[in-house]
Amino acid sequence: MILSASLTCLIALIFALLGVAKILALGPMPGLAAHAGLTTAAYRGIGTLELAGALGVALGPVVPLCGGLAASGLLVLLAGAVTTHVRKGDGVRKLVPAVACAALVAWYLVLLAGL
Numbered sequence: 001m002i003l004s005a006s007l008t009c010l011i012a013l014i015f016a017l018l019g020v021a022k023i024l025a026l027g028p029m030p031g032l033a034a035h036a037g038l039t040t041a042a043y044r045g046i047g048t049l050e051l052a053g054a055l056g057v058a059l060g061p062v063v064p065l066c067g068g069l070a071a072s073g074l075l076v077l078l079a080g081a082v083t084t085h086v087r088k089g090d091g092v093r094k095l096v097p098a099v100a101c102a103a104l105v106a107w108y109l110v111l112l113a114g115l
Helices: 002-023 029-035 040-059 064-087 092-113
Strands: none
Touching (some): 002 064, 002 092, 029 040, 040 064
């Protein structure tokens, strides 16, 4: 139970922070958007989806369907991030955060499903 709650909080925090940073175009976000070949507006859209995913994951323990759908959506976003990093020729250092987040979200789905 503690592991599941901790994982839920960690994922919600990570994606809430990333989502807000992208929506507000804070710090390096405009540069990262340009590097990925995206406009700042498109990056804000991704941030909005990340923030929605964070909220859905946070609701997951109460509404498992919502948590499952939100986590699945985050996995799709992360697959896009991994694909973009590979396509841009980014090194392992830039690829690891997306892969690690994908592993956390997948673990959350396993715990949510009770497997």
